[in-house]
Amino acid sequence: MKFLNWKIIYKIFIYEWNKKLIALIIAILMWIYVSSLYNVEHIFYMPIQFVNLPNDLIVIDSSDYTATLVVKGEKEKIKNIDISKYLNVKVDLSKAKIGINEYPIEIDKNEKRLDFYYELNKNKITLTIDYLTNKILPVNIIIKGQPANGYYISDYIIGNDFAIVKGPKKLIDEITNLEPIPIDISRATSNINLQIKFKLPKLVTIENQDELFVDIIINKISNQ
Template sequence: MVNFRNLLLNNLFLKLISLFFAIILWFYITPVVSRDTLEMNYALPLQLKNIPDDMIVTGKVEDHINVRLKGRQSIIRDLDPDELNVSLNLSGAREGARYYTLDHDNLNVPGKVDVVSMNPRKIKIDIVRLMRKEVDVKANISGKPASGYRIKSVSVSPAKIILEGPESEIKKGPLMEDININVSGRRSSFSKEVKVKIPLRNLRILGNDIVIIDVEVERI
């Protein structure tokens, strides 16, 4: 006990000075660490990756995820928002609706950056089976050519297009909007480029969505 007391009191002044400077140093370092930390909010695009070839995502899906990141100022300030995104791997996904929980692994950010929050953290993905169908492209002629002329022929190139989309929508139809060509007052043959329009948003055209309508006009 005496030895411990002597050890404690030995060079007491120097020990008190050391303790004083240690406390000052602690108060000095703590706010520096706090000042060096930065939090920022980002609205990052959501990318759905590796969707099975025979499946398609339908319905409304969040296109952006609000993310709050935290890290050293030098790292956070160097982040380029255009190079950041939230990705969700859908390989092996099955048909039907399912909720996915997002976390740090879904972000392509440096490892020294912490994810404070993500909103929404859970997203609903509805996946249905994909179907393709070949559809005839038809042109509806309206109006009448000039007096003494008539329509000899109407051709469409390509005559068919391939549509791809959810099986339920492919079977439901109608699959494309009518193409209307007005020939009022025409005295000569003409061609017209027309963009094929699809009324159902989950359907898409494989290949070019432009067709050429050739109308041949002849004198009677």
């Protein structure tokens, strides 16, 4: 067995060790710098799409409707990337249940082969699901202001006396009447025709909104 040549080991590892250490540090820093030119990290805030939700259900609340997507890859390939062309974030609600539950977040790839690496900041989302229902309620209007001097309201005609209100069951059950937005007729000198609008909670809509209009008849006072 040959003995180790300590002089050679000394020259390789110990002699002028401080210079060699500096050279090693410089080499590592150069490698990090060169790598940073080619490999970068971008953060995208992706809207979460809810798919396959049964027609009789509605999402009424969520902890957050966006997901943070971290994309890593070569700088030239991802610096101006339109991430939505390659990836979509979705939640499959085909098996949604009434109440508050967690659902897995999935990523759909629009391309089979991607030139970058990606990961989500979370893999689940908390959603509140309710039944989607409707109710028929009477329609009224509120008129504010007065016509111009010498004019008066002779009549008004509502296109449909009833509105079909649609939304989450919890909210629909609480609505007992519709609150119309006041119609301002101040200084009017001719008939007014417009849609009747209502103050509605979020997620509540009027199904037959196109039928809910009013004609306010403004006539001139006769000088007889």
